[in-house]
Amino acid sequence: MARMVGRDNEIESLRIELAEMGRSLRSRSSSVSSSFRRDRYCDDVELTEDEVSNVALQWAAVERLPTFERLRSSLFLHGGGKGAAAAAVVDVRKLGGLEKHVFMEKLIQRIEDDNLRLLQKIRNRVDKVGVRLERVEVRFRDVGVEAECKVVNGKPLPTLWNTLLGGVDFAAKLPFFEPRKAELQIIHNVSGVIKPGRLTLLLGPPGCGKTSLLKALSGNLSPSLKVHGEVCYNGYKLDEFVPQKTSAYISQYDEHIPEMTVREILDFSARCQGVGIRLEMMEEVSRREKQAGIVPDPDIDTYMKAISVEGLRSNLQTDYILKILGLDICADTLVGDVMRRGISGGQKKRLTTGEMMVGPTRALFMDEITNGLDSSTAFRIVSCLQQMVHITDATVLVSLLQPAPETFVLFDDLILMAEGRIVYHGPRQHVLDFFMDCGFKCPERKGVADFVQEVISEKDQSQYWDSTQHVPHSYVSVEAFCNKFKASTYGKKLDEELAVPYDTKSQTNDTAISFNRYSLSKWELLRACSSREWLLMRRNSFTYVFKTVQLVITAVIAMTLFLRTRMDVDVVHANLYMGSLFYALIILVTDGIPELPMTIQRLEVFHKQKDLYFYPAWAYAIPASLLKIPISLLESLVWTCLTYYVIGYSPEAVRFFRHFLILFGVHLSSVSLFRFIASVYQTHVVSMAAGSFAILFLLMFSGFVIAKPSMPIWMKWVFWISPVTYGEISLSLNEFLAPRWQKMASGNVTIGNSILESRGLNFQADLYWVSVGALFGFTLLFNIGYVLALSYLKCRHFFCKLFSFRFSILHQSLRIPY
Numbered sequence: 001m002a003r004m005v006g007r008d009n010e011i012e013s014l015r016i017e018l019a020e021m022g023r024s025l026r027s028r029s030s031s032v033s034s035s036f037r038r039d040r041y042c043d044d045v046e047l048t049e050d051e052v053s054n055v056a057l058q059w060a061a062v063e064r065l066p067t068f069e070r071l072r073s074s075l076f077l078h079g080g081g082k083g084a085a086a087a088a089v090v091d092v093r094k095l096g097g098l099e100k101h102v103f104m105e106k107l108i109q110r111i112e113d114d115n116l117r118l119l120q121k122i123r124n125r126v127d128k129v130g131v132r133l134e135r136v137e138v139r140f141r142d143v144g145v146e147a148e149c150k151v152v153n154g155k156p157l158p159t160l161w162n163t164l165l166g167g168v169d170f171a172a173k174l175p176f177f178e179p180r181k182a183e184l185q186i187i188h189n190v191s192g193v194i195k196p197g198r199l200t201l202l203l204g205p206p207g208c209g210k211t212s213l214l215k216a217l218s219g220n221l222s223p224s225l226k227v228h229g230e231v232c233y234n235g236y237k238l239d240e241f242v243p244q245k246t247s248a249y250i251s252q253y254d255e256h257i258p259e260m261t262v263r264e265i266l267d268f269s270a271r272c273q274g275v276g277i278r279l280e281m282m283e284e285v286s287r288r289e290k291q292a293g294i295v296p297d298p299d300i301d302t303y304m305k306a307i308s309v310e311g312l313r314s315n316l317q318t319d320y321i322l323k324i325l326g327l328d329i330c331a332d333t334l335v336g337d338v339m340r341r342g343i344s345g346g347q348k349k350r351l352t353t354g355e356m357m358v359g360p361t362r363a364l365f366m367d368e369i370t371n372g373l374d375s376s377t378a379f380r381i382v383s384c385l386q387q388m389v390h391i392t393d394a395t396v397l398v399s400l401l402q403p404a405p406e407t408f409v410l411f412d413d414l415i416l417m418a419e420g421r422i423v424y425h426g427p428r429q430h431v432l433d434f435f436m437d438c439g440f441k442c443p444e445r446k447g448v449a450d451f452v453q454e455v456i457s458e459k460d461q462s463q464y465w466d467s468t469q470h471v472p473h474s475y476v477s478v479e480a481f482c483n484k485f486k487a488s489t490y491g492k493k494l495d496e497e498l499a500v501p502y503d504t505k506s507q508t509n510d511t512a513i514s515f516n517r518y519s520l521s522k523w524e525l526l527r528a529c530s531s532r533e534w535l536l537m538r539r540n541s542f543t544y545v546f547k548t549v550q551l552v553i554t555a556v557i558a559m560t561l562f563l564r565t566r567m568d569v570d571v572v573h574a575n576l577y578m579g580s581l582f583y584a585l586i587i588l589v590t591d592g593i594p595e596l597p598m599t600i601q602r603l604e605v606f607h608k609q610k611d612l613y614f615y616p617a618w619a620y621a622i623p624a625s626l627l628k629i630p631i632s633l634l635e636s637l638v639w640t641c642l643t644y645y646v647i648g649y650s651p652e653a654v655r656f657f658r659h660f661l662i663l664f665g666v667h668l669s670s671v672s673l674f675r676f677i678a679s680v681y682q683t684h685v686v687s688m689a690a691g692s693f694a695i696l697f698l699l700m701f702s703g704f705v706i707a708k709p710s711m712p713i714w715m716k717w718v719f720w721i722s723p724v725t726y727g728e729i730s731l732s733l734n735e736f737l738a739p740r741w742q743k744m745a746s747g748n749v750t751i752g753n754s755i756l757e758s759r760g761l762n763f764q765a766d767l768y769w770v771s772v773g774a775l776f777g778f779t780l781l782f783n784i785g786y787v788l789a790l791s792y793l794k795c796r797h798f799f800c801k802l803f804s805f806r807f808s809i810l811h812q813s814l815r816i817p818y
Contacts, residue, residue: 058087059298063290071282074305075298076103087298092306095316104319107299115324115384119391121300126281129288134277134512135196136233136246136363136395138217141498143229145187145212145221145420186212189229190422192415193497194397196362199382199389199410201428202399204417205453210399211252213417214365217397219243220611223794233363235502236513244613245514247363247395248356252371254348255604258337259539260532262327262351265335266318269355271311271528272614274519276360277511278308311524313531321354324384326377345372353381356612362512363395375404386410405447418456418478426490438476438484441466456481517613525615530623536602537627543594544631551635554587555642564648569740574755580647581731582704584639585724588663589698591635592670596687599624599678607794617790625783628671636664650738658734658768665775666727672782673723679789698724708760723778730771732761 062073076090076099095103108114126133187209194200194217204210215221217231219238231238233246256265282304289296306316322328327350335351336342343351353369370378382398389396389412397415400407414431416424424431431452432442441464442451454460456478465473485491518525537544562580567573606620640660645651649659674691681687699705701715702724711719719725733756735741741752749757756762 058089059295062089067283067287071279071286071305072309074302076302077298090302092302092316093309093312095306097314100314100316100319103299103302104316104323107303108320108323111324111326111380112383116387116391118300118303119387121297122304123391125296125300125304126285128294129285129292131281131284131288133281133393134362135393136512137196137502138194138231138233138247138363138395138397139192139498139502140217140231141191141229142189143187143191143213143216143231144185144189144227145209145216146226146228147184147186147224148226149182149184183226185420186225187216187420190417190420191498192422192425192494194363194395195413196395197389197393198412199386200397200413200415201403201408201411202397202415202417203403203449203453205457206401208417209420210417211367214249214367214397214399218247218249218363218365220249232502234510234513242514242517242613244611245517245519246361246512247365248359248361249612250353250356250364250366250369251608252368252399254345254352255608256335256348256351256355257536257602257605258335258340258342259536261332261334262343262347263314263318263322263331264532264535265351266321266354266358267314268528268532269614270315270317270358271313272519272525272609273359273361275308275310276514276519277362278304278360279310280511282308311520315358317358321358325350325354325357325381327351327354346374346377349373350377350381364397366396366398368399368401370400370403370407375407379404379407379410382407382410400449402453403449405449408447408449414452416452416456418481421478421482422485423456423478423481424452424485424490425494430490434485434488434490435464436466437488438481439466439471440464518615522619525619526622529615529619530627533623533627540598543598547591547594548635548638551587551591551638552642555639558583558587558643559646562643562647564646567648569743569751571745571751571754574736574741574751577647577649577735578704578732578755578759580643581735582702582728584643584663585666585702585727585731586699588636588639588667589670589695589724591667592674593691593695595628595671595674596678596691597684599675600682600684600687603679603682606790610790611794618787621783621787621790624675625672625786629668632664632667632671636660636667639663649735650740652738655734655738659731661772662727662730662734662775665772665779666723669723669775669778669782672779672786676782676786676789679786680793682793698722701725702728703759703761704728707758723775726771726774726778729761729763730768730775732756732759733763733765733768733771737765 059075062070062075065073072091072093073089074092076088076095107118123133190213202210202213212221212225216227219231219242221227231243233241233243260268285304288294303316303320307320309315319328322331327347330343330347334340334342335348349369349372353366356364370381373381382403385396385398388394398411408428411428413426414424414428415422416431424434426434432448435442435452435455440455440461442448443464451464455464458475461475462473486495520528558580562576562583567576609615610617610620637660640656640663644656644659649655673694677690677694678687681690697718701711701718701722703719708716708719736752736756738752741755742750745751745754753762
């Protein structure tokens with residue numbers, strides 16, 4: 001009886017618990033239903049009570065998951081036609097390409113309106129739980145940039161005499177032949193504030209220092225330039241954090257790997273840049289929503305969770321950037337180059353912009369991002385930037401060359417530059433008042449952007465002089481404009497803002513400031529670079545197939561030249577066997593030459609991404625070296641299998657595999673050598689010249705073209721530093737120390753030893769393994785040199801400095817030819 005009573009109590013308590021859960025689910029269902037009906041894409045969908053209950057149950061299932069799983073699980077809505085909607089709990093990491101495309105099409109149909117609505121919903125969700133979006137304020141005071149120039153009498157052309165003088169100066173730095181130098185001031189002590197939540201335009205004529213200012217603020221200036229002044233992010237100086245990871249500099253040059261598609265480039269960029277503070281923000285928002293019992297919009301929840309997952313090969317943020325930049329129509333098209341058809345110039349320009357926007361940085365410095373775009377596309381891009389800045393409090397400084405009037409009015413602040421100085425820095429709508437105070441008036445039908453650039457020009461300034469002042473016009477220099485700006489209310493207000501120090505670091509959240517160079521772990525960086533290298537190898541498969549076919553054809557020709565039926569085991573034909581071995585070395589050494597152009601082609605993109613701290617040099621070099629090992633293995637095996645027994649080398653199986661091992665080592669060291677040469681010289685012409693000299697050097701002193709006994713004593717050391725030498729030694733020992741070559745010849749010496757002595761290769765058999773170790777040692781040495789060259793030889797002009805002047809002064813006047 002006691003057991004029956006206890007069981008009845010358990011049943012009653014279970015009924016009470018189920019009733020409470022039902023009331024909770026009904027309240028959640030009503031909130032979810034109202035949330036759906038507020039969405040513009042669900043206005044025409046009437047959810048039934050069963051569908052609402054199903055959605056509420058699914059969301060309750062998501063909330064019961066552990067925190068780690070909850071941040072990766074979301075309620076994914078599938079529209080099933082009129083009056084129907086299906087909900088399912090999905091892992092946002094496993095969304096397929098088609099699902100992402102359909103989901104993004106549902107979120108954004110009309111870019112201008114729907115992007116604004118999406119950003120507002122994200123901001124409303126974050127504000128609802130009291131999470132503050134991170135802000136980055138950039139201040140710069142008395143920033144100046146200088147370049148060291150050389151004074152040249154006459155034309156600074158690369159003549160033989162100038163080349164000789166430049167080489168002597170760079171290499172020796174002789175005190176009695178020190179060239180005259182001059183300092184070229186690119187930027188003259190400029191100051192200002194780039195505020196979050198305000199879209200700032202950087203305007204000025206070409207050559208006024210816009211690019212140098214953007215690079216100085218983003219920490220991407222060349223080390224060869226001298227920089228002084230102070231740049232701070234939220235009170236932190238540039239040397240106290242990593243500005244390249246805190247901000248993003250978007251270059252005006254479109255540098256991309258032509259064999260990759262638009263989507264692949266954006267996916268790789270998103271993978272390397274990581275998710276930044278998105279994951280931390282998503283964790284905090286999810287925790288507070290659970291505590292407050294708030295049911296978020298399922299689509300917004302799916303989007304925010306999908307873009308906060310780290311390490312994915314394909315991210316939903318890529319689809320978002322493709323959509324708002326209008327690149328979704330060419331997402332799966334190869335970028336291409338001059339020789340390969342790909343996307344258009346305008347699409348490349350947008351791809352350059354999207355490559356950095358896909359990252360999590362809160363500060364963007366954009367350098368002439370609308371060059372080559374039509375006015376409509378430029379307006380749409382700037383409009384999306386304005387929405388992002390105003391809603392998410394991002395910090396954006398955009399440099400434009402000649403914006404249209406409708407694009408110009410989208411900006412909040414304006415920085416006008418000329419001759420390396422800031423003429424005006426303040427609200428955009430007050431720039432005409434400033435020039436009116438200076439005596440210049442903008443005509444009614446004149447665009448403000450064109451007016452402010454022409455009024456500081458000496459040729460065009462007079463036409464804008466205000467005739468009502470009854471004072472004749474006299475040219476107002478840029479320096480005079482700068483002085484008037486400093487004396488104006490706008491300049492004084494800027495000085496007051498700079499005089500007030502930023503909030504102390506203890507009062508600010510530092511999550512928007514990055515103190516780590518790389519966003520991913522070393523293993524993840526290696527995986528990302530390896531997957532891209534494997535992709536590029538597949539895209540260049542024609543090259544490797546062609547090389548293999550070429551090797552087969554050459555092997556067939558070699559088999560007919562050195563046919564075993566025409567050669568006997570004697571002293572006369574031993575030289576033919578020796579020649580065939582050397583011929584094999586020549587073929588496999590020269591087979592590595594295609595590595596030169598393939599490496600050089602990607603160096604521009606590598607240096608750009610390395611400077612932006614996408615990955616270190618070793619993460620790029622290790623996959624490029626390791627993934628080529630199977631290619632060397634295959635080509636060496638093909639040559640050995642085709643030629644070994646047809647030519648008639650020693651038939652023992654162990655000597656066959658030793659022969660193959662040596663050819664593999666020679667091919668691998670050759671590929672590594674040419675890769676190293678390309679990373680050092682970094683230009684096609686110089687690299688090919690250096691590669692040709694390297695081949696000549698390797699083959700001449702390998703012991704066949706010039707026998708070792710014939711070399712002068714002072715050249716003996718060259719014999720031992722050639723990788724081909726060790727290939728020649730090991731192949732010769734492997735063949736001529738075989739039992740069939742132990743027949744006695746004249747002089748009580750075997751045939752094998754006789755031919756080895758004639759070439760100076762009469763070493764002990766143990767030297768075979770020493771040669772194997774030497775070949776793989778050379779391979780390791782060249783690959784280490786490859787990593788070091790990528791790490792420290794930053795620009796392709798390093799060795800070219802021996803032959804040309806980077807900055808020159810023509811007829812002792814300050815002019816930059818670049």
